Amino acid sequence: MTDDLTQLIHETRELVEDLDYPAARRWLEQNPGGKVLGHFQVYFPEELAHAAGMLPIKLAGASSALQVRQADARFAAFVCSIIRSSLESVLAGRADFLSMFVTHPICDAARHSCGVWARNLPDIPCQVLYLPHNVRSAYAPEYLESEYRRIAGVIEEVAGRELTDDALRASIELFNENRRLLRELYRIKRETPWLISTVEAYLLTRAGTVMPREEHNELLRRALPLVEARDAKSQDKIRVVFEGGFCEQPPLEMLAVIQDACYVVDDDFLIGLRWLTEDVPAGDNPYASLARAYIETSSYSPVQRDPEKLKEEMLLARIRAAGAEAAIVAAAKMCEPGLEEQVSYSRALDDAGIPHLVMEFEEKTNVFEQVRMEVETFAESLLFEFA
Amino acid sequence: MAEQKVAERKRPGDGAAPHSELIGATRAESRGLIETWWQEMSEADAEGRPVANVFVMGSIAEILRCFDLPMSFPEITSLQTAVRGKQMEMLVAAEDYGYSPDICGYVKVDVGLHLTGRNHPSGKLPRPALVVSPNTCNTYIKWSEIWERMYGCPVFVLDLPGWRGTGGSVLPGSEEFERDRRYVEGQLRELIALCERITGKTLDLDRLREVMGEVNALAGLYDEVVAENKHHPAPFDAMLDGLNYMGIANAYRGDSRGTAFMRLARDELRERVRLGMGAIPDEKYRLLLIGTACYSHFRRFLELFHSWGGVFAHSEYMSFAGGGIDRGIRYELERPIESMAEQILWSAQQSFSGIFFSQDWQARIVREWDIDGICFHGIKSCRTVSTGLPDEREWQMRTNDIPGLFIQSDLVDARLWSDAQMKNRIDAFFEALASRKAAARR
Ligand code: SF4
Ligand code: SF4
Numbered sequence: 001m002t003d004d005l006t007q008l009i010h011e012t013r014e015l016v017e018d019l020d021y022p023a024a025r026r027w028l029e030q031n032p033g034g035k036v037l038g039h040f041q042v043y044f045p046e047e048l049a050h051a052a053g054m055l056p057i058k059l060a061g062a063s064s065a066l067q068v069r070q071a072d073a074r075f076a077a078f079v080c081s082i083i084r085s086s087l088e089s090v091l092a093g094r095a096d097f098l099s100m101f102v103t104h105p106i107c108d109a110a111r112h113s114c115g116v117w118a119r120n121l122p123d124i125p126c127q128v129l130y131l132p133h134n135v136r137s138a139y140a141p142e143y144l145e146s147e148y149r150r151i152a153g154v155i156e157e158v159a160g161r162e163l164t165d166d167a168l169r170a171s172i173e174l175f176n177e178n179r180r181l182l183r184e185l186y187r188i189k190r191e192t193p194w195l196i197s198t199v200e201a202y203l204l205t206r207a208g209t210v211m212p213r214e215e216h217n218e219l220l221r222r223a224l225p226l227v228e229a230r231d232a233k234s235q236d237k238i239r240v241v242f243e244g245g246f247c248e249q250p251p252l253e254m255l256a257v258i259q260d261a262c263y264v265v266d267d268d269f270l271i272g273l274r275w276l277t278e279d280v281p282a283g284d285n286p287y288a289s290l291a292r293a294y295i296e297t298s299s300y301s302p303v304q305r306d307p308e309k310l311k312e313e314m315l316l317a318r319i320r321a322a323g324a325e326a327a328i329v330a331a332a333k334m335c336e337p338g339l340e341e342q343v344s345y346s347r348a349l350d351d352a353g354i355p356h357l358v359m360e361f362e363e364k365t366n367v368f369e370q371v372r373m374e375v376e377t378f379a380e381s382l383l384f385e386f387a
Numbered sequence: 388m389a390e391q392k393v394a395e396r397k398r399p400g401d402g403a404a405p406h407s408e409l410i411g412a413t414r415a416e417s418r419g420l421i422e423t424w425w426q427e428m429s430e431a432d433a434e435g436r437p438v439a440n441v442f443v444m445g446s447i448a449e450i451l452r453c454f455d456l457p458m459s460f461p462e463i464t465s466l467q468t469a470v471r472g473k474q475m476e477m478l479v480a481a482e483d484y485g486y487s488p489d490i491c492g493y494v495k496v497d498v499g500l501h502l503t504g505r506n507h508p509s510g511k512l513p514r515p516a517l518v519v520s521p522n523t524c525n526t527y528i529k530w531s532e533i534w535e536r537m538y539g540c541p542v543f544v545l546d547l548p549g550w551r552g553t554g555g556s557v558l559p560g561s562e563e564f565e566r567d568r569r570y571v572e573g574q575l576r577e578l579i580a581l582c583e584r585i586t587g588k589t590l591d592l593d594r595l596r597e598v599m600g601e602v603n604a605l606a607g608l609y610d611e612v613v614a615e616n617k618h619h620p621a622p623f624d625a626m627l628d629g630l631n632y633m634g635i636a637n638a639y640r641g642d643s644r645g646t647a648f649m650r651l652a653r654d655e656l657r658e659r660v661r662l663g664m665g666a667i668p669d670e671k672y673r674l675l676l677i678g679t680a681c682y683s684h685f686r687r688f689l690e691l692f693h694s695w696g697g698v699f700a701h702s703e704y705m706s707f708a709g710g711g712i713d714r715g716i717r718y719e720l721e722r723p724i725e726s727m728a729e730q731i732l733w734s735a736q737q738s739f740s741g742i743f744f745s746q747d748w749q750a751r752i753v754r755e756w757d758i759d760g761i762c763f764h765g766i767k768s769c770r771t772v773s774t775g776l777p778d779e780r781e782w783q784m785r786t787n788d789i790p791g792l793f794i795q796s797d798l799v800d801a802r803l804w805s806d807a808q809m810k811n812r813i814d815a816f817f818e819a820l821a822s823r824k825a826a827a828r829r
Contacts (some may be wrong), residue, residue: 042493074778076765077795078489086723105549107525112774115743127552133522134546139573146566147548150557228786305528305544331487336770339487340494340529344536346485355716360487 004184005226012203012219015210017252019066019094023211027055028097030056035099040086040113041247042106043272044129045290047175048152050213051167058209059086060096060270061248073110074116081107081363082248090121100158102151103195105133106247106303107337115286123269125372127154129186135295144291153286169282169355172290176279178213181220183274186266188227193263194234197343198229198242198255206249208273210252236255237263241319243345244330244338245269246301250361257372258328261379266322268301275299302341311341312348319354322369324381327356328375332363355382407662409655416648417631424638425510437516437585440534443633443708444739445521445547447578448640449602449727451593459513460637461530462708465493468500469682469799469818471508478800484579492768492799494530501537509654518542519578523549523707523773541585543578547571547732549740560734572728577726592723598641599718599727606712608649609636613713615656616700617756620665621673622656625702626680627666627689633709640710671696672820675701675752677745677779678764678772683801691810692762695817700756703742703749703772711738740773746779750787760790760820768798790823792816806824 015023028034036060037049046056061082063080068081089095101124103114109130129151132140156163169213182205189201204223208216240262244250248267258264258294278297284290286379300314302304319327331338342358349356357378394758406636431438439456441447443463451458468474474492477499482488484502486495520531520542531542539682548557548567557563579590612632615622621631632652641643674692676699681688692699706713710732719726741748749761763780773795780791794812797803 041691067725070525071783074775076773078767078777079764079770103552105522105525108770111549112770114741115745116775116778118553119778120747125553128550130551131754132546133528134544134574137546137570137574137577139570140546140579143548143570144565144577145568150551150563151565263564303525307542332421334489335441336526337529338636339490340526341797342487343485344532347536376502 009200012207016206035197037100038098040103043275047171051171052155054159061085061363081198121296142221148287168286172282190265193265194232195230198259198264239263239324241264241324241327242267246271248332261375262284302337330359407658413652413655428513429510432513439517439521440515442527443637444523446520452598452641454586461497465496468496473508474799475754485553491526515540521545524731547735568728571732574827595723596720602642604646606716609712612652618660620637620670621700622659624666625699629705666692666697669696670698673700673702674757675758675761681796684804690811701752707738763793765795766798
């Protein structure tokens with residue numbers, strides 16, 4: 001007999017694995033004339049789209065189930081998979097309902113992809129939201145506010161309706177609730193990782209990328225108490241932090257392999273959804289509030305520079321806060337920033353005496369024997385060492 | 388047009404004086420200037436004076452020069468390492484340290500140099516006291532963070548908001564441009580304060596105006612140099628001598644020696660045009676290069692084109708890696724910092740982030756430089772210039788009927804060069820160009 005939670009996770013998995021974005025299509029049916037904004041990794045202030053009545057969804061690539069054909073001919077060979085699969089989703093008709101696309105200057109490939117999108121999808125406004133790289137400049141908050149207002153102007157045009165401050169405040173509240181629920185999910189992972197597997201937690205998070213936020217909140221509100229009520233015992237597994245899932249996502253099967261040997265007590269999967277680490281007080285000027293939150297109360301990733309948040313120190317802090325014994329430091333194949341950061345992470349972990357496994361992955365991998373061997377060997381050696 | 392016809396008629400041996408003393412002067416001068424540049428960097432390092440690491444797409448030499456900070460351009464020093472054939476040991480040193488074979492080779496050559504004692508084939512590579520990293524290539528920022536960790540030096544990221552996608556750039560005069568400009572101007576002022584702290588000097592505005600005046604002059608001359616290649620035959624190859632022009636435009640930006648060099652280059656090119664001297668002996672095809680050359684096989688790369696009578700009459704490289712000065716930098720000296728913010732922002736949008744949306748620029752160059760075909764050279768090292776090249780090629784063929792060749796290798800990594808494959812594709816491209824020309828004549 002399947003319990004409620006298992007059923008819920010099963011449905012969530014079906015939703016996440018369906019390459020045709022069924023939740024977005026349902027939303028369009030329910031909202032005739034509604035518009036969907038697709039944004040690329042890592043962070044986008046979805047509140048702006050939501051407040052204008054659009055449905056924001058995150059384009060976070062696709063698994064090996066998506067056959068990338070057309071997009072492969074658009075990009076050079078040495079470009080990561082998520083760039084190709086995100087475009088393929090649209091070219092192949094999987095996400096053909098988009099009314100607007102936004103990418104960010106997170107990396108050279110993502111910046112280029114806007115040009116490729118614009119040439120191939122002339123009917124979809126393709127925009128670059130220029131999030132600041134010099135966040136510690138005294139001028140960055142004002143700049144970012146103005147950039148948010150600029151993109152809000154484009155959104156208003158596409159949505160065909162005004163984006164009012166009041167609507168934005170309400171959207172910020174809704175997304176605050178979403179972030180609170182995700183923080184709660186991660187607290188459970190950290191404190192009682194035997195109650196929820198890595199794959200389950202991932203699915204519950206990932207669902208937020210493809211469904212309306214109201215529905216995602218509802219999903220989390222249903223799931224979290226069921227997780228906490230689970231009757232499960234702690235097992236003899238090492239506690240690890242997984243780092244390297246900020247942009248391209250590792251395949252679910254790879255996470256399953258990892259969870260067989262480890263408790264992933266914290267991670268950076270889809271970190272954009274959890275980029276703002278505290279509630280955003282909407283205040284008089286909600287644009288300025290969102291901008292301030294992006295800079296002041298935010299997480300870290302290899303593609304966002306902040307000299308006051310050195311990434312290896314942030315990783316060490318994450319490991320300590322999660323009570324982890326070790327780390328898996330991964331990078332997506334061909335991901336320039338991820339591969340570069342991997343070296344500094346690995347060096348810092350060496351210096352701190354924290355065991356770690358360095359690995360590469362690709363979203364479309366479908367053979368996991370090698371990963372299994374590496375993870376099991378790593379976990380076993382640590383269990384032996386800690387015993 | 389009339390000038391072109393004259394140029395076409397006059398070939399060496401046509402009666403014009405073939406031995407003007409200008410011919411060859413630019414190459415000799417550039418060798419001397421590069422040696423001097425190395426000498427200045429090495430001396431500064433030996434004397435413990437601060438050196439700044441900067442990048443070709445947005446060096447902000449205008450400010451650094453006012454603080455007498457010698458500038459090291461790691462992209463240029465990595466390129467030189469490859470041209471001197473020393474890059475593979477550096478790549479291996481960086482890979483042994485942990486860097487992936489799949490990241491930018493310039494970064495790895497440089498990391499290798501730093502890990503092995505900073506002994507560059509041309510001199511001692513200085514350790515940076517300051518890094519100015521524009522966002523014009525994201526890898527610049529990651530690269531800068533490596534030095535930050537190695538040396539604990541301050542890294543100043545100069546954030547230049549770029550092209551915003553469909554609908555083009557944020558145009559000067561618009562409210563959005565003004566907001567971007569304020570951000571850039573604010574950062575320039577913060578950079579000045581940082582330089583003042585590092586050097587203990589105060590910015591001299593008159594000196595800044597002087598330097599900016601030199602940049603104005605350099606930019607005007609650089610434009611003229613690039614435009615000389617509209618002549619038939621093209622007096623220089625954008626991938627060969629063009630590289631020298633770019634190198635000097637970067638290393639001597641804002642320095643009167645750079646301006647004098649560019650004047651010399653322009654004069655030599657005019658002389659070559661007058662004499663009908665082409666970059667290659669028998670120009671048959673005029674090409675535009677998108678991407679960069681392959682420096683691990685530099686001679687061979689060029690030979691594969693030159694042997695067919697193909698000359699690179701222009702390259703996008705000369706635009707973005709020339710520091711964007713070809714896109715019309717004209718500083719207003721009475722308001723130097725405001726004007727610098729404006730112009731740097733504009734050139735960053737047009738030249739640096741414009742490369743992601745460059746189809747219209749390419750089409751214009753094809754028309755104005757009378758280009759026969761575009762070579763898109765995708766380089767594994769550099770997603771900044773290479774990511775969307777197959778799409779650009781297809782776009783140009785489909786939309787503008789411009790023939791294009793797409794090839795892939797690397798800037799510096801010799802392991803990624805496949806001679807037979809390169810030759811096959813390049814030969815096939817020229818054969819197609821030949822048939823096209825023949826058909827057009829019929
Ligand atoms: S996986 Fe890396 S290289 Fe690819 S889009 Fe994301 S950040 Fe850029
Ligand atoms: S990625 Fe390209 S532009 Fe950036 S540093 Fe490397 S070679 Fe230069």
